[in-house]
Amino acid sequence: MGIFKFANASIRVNDLGQSLEFYRDIIGLHEIATDNNTIYLGCGADKTYDIAIQQGGTGLSRFALQVKSDDDFSYFEKKLSAIGVSSERVSDPEPGKKAALRFTSPSNHQIELVIVEDRPKYIHPTVNHLGSRGLGLLDADHITVNTQDVKGFVEFLKAGLDFSISDVFEPAPGVWAAAWSHASDYHHDVAVIGTPDHTTMHHYAFQVNGMEDMKRAADLLAQAGYSIEVGPGRHRVGGNLFTYFLDPSGNRIELSAEMPRADHEISHKVWDNFPFAYSAWGQFPTESFGKGS
Template sequence: MGVLKLAHGVLKVNDLPQSLEFYREVVGLHEIGKQNGIVYLGCGADNNYDLALTEGGSGISHFALQVHQEDDLAYFEKKLTELGVRTNRVTDAEPGEKAALQFQSPSGHQIELVLAEDRPHYLHPVVGRKPSRGIAPLDADHITLNANDVKGLAGFLRDTLEFSVADVFEPVAGVWGAAWTHGSDFHHDIAIVGTPDNTTLHHYAFLVAGIDEMKRACDVLGQYGYKVEAGPGRHSVGGNLYTYFLDPSGNRIELSAEMPRADKSRELISWNDFPTAFSAWGAFPPESFAKGS
């Protein structure tokens, strides 16, 4: 019962052909299909898409969380409706989706809960996978949103989807500058960074096997003329390994590994120094890291 994982996201890009080349050749995603001006891409483990691209600027158009079964959709549909949130149930809307429940958060983000048509019992790095090229991430991992009201959005996720808050960044006591939330057992499925502007996305994260794959990814980026923005490193918040880079439209992508499991029953941890929270190894985030898309 409940949220299993981040299923996918749809990114807005400035130049669709250029972005497709980047995500196919550099990132190493596989094209699954096209529909209504959207191109659907997967990591190669199954026929579900992990990221889609649509032309029209930058940022996140919508993102989806995967649930276990049909009963989960009915449960959250009832809960959202009782809380006054308008929902829309659809079937076969996108590749690999059996059913989806669509709604909007108070921050304006379009969110879906989806039931996958067919997903392997577990993801294997070799068996059943399409041949790899480029960086070749294993799966979609998590998403970090930009929002004006961090505490409000975290509260919405808690009240509607029964998420827990693992960590928060409080520059001043009681003021949340960032929050890391999870519906699964992993430390964060949706993180939130406060912003005064109207950007929607801080970064979209893919899972890789470990630090050696991050090193290889940095080499791949360099071979194609793209620069690493930050990393490889290890966050203090959450403890996962990270490497960040920007796509041609300025959308930030993270490669993540070693995400720990977190006890949802424990009280959240508060941080008041962002550089300390950012890196357990003493690396300061670059100035560009404050900008979203």
């Protein structure tokens, strides 16, 4: 019982047509369904969408975490209710989803637990439903949200959804400026970055095979007139490989590979030097990297 992976998210975009061209024709996602002003897109490994784009603004609309059964809904309904968070069950909420348990975090992020229709045993890089193309994206990997209260958001994830904390960035003792948390066995499913503004998302991450895929992605993006914002590189926090770029609306996308597994029972590590924590190879992010959407 419990949450076993990050599922997907819906993000807002300024121009739905331009964004569809970017995500489908350049990134290489498959168009799965369209509903009013929302287009659902998948990497091709299964029939479940990996990201949805919605007309109107930028940033995060909702993100989803995958569970297995109604028993999980019942368990988390009680957990959420105990901390004063109400939830609602929804049948057939979106393409590929049998049911959802929807709720709003104290930070006003819209979250859902979902049971999906197509749940493969594992993601295989060469054997999948539709086949990868474009940048060779394998699956939705994780999300990093923006909030004005990092510690409060992570405490909500722990108390209401049984998350564990992997790492925390403290620029001063007791001040949480960022945190990385997980419900699965991977280092982070949901990371959190503190911001004084009202942006909702720092980045959305897709899984790729490794550095060769990141190099190829950079070349394909350059051919289409898009620049890499920062990377390729390897984070010291978490240890995963990274490459970041922006979509036409300014939403940040990460390509992630080699995400390590993390022990739920061991206490989190505290970092106090951001440049050191950010890159194991001595890279430093661009000024734009501090801005969310």
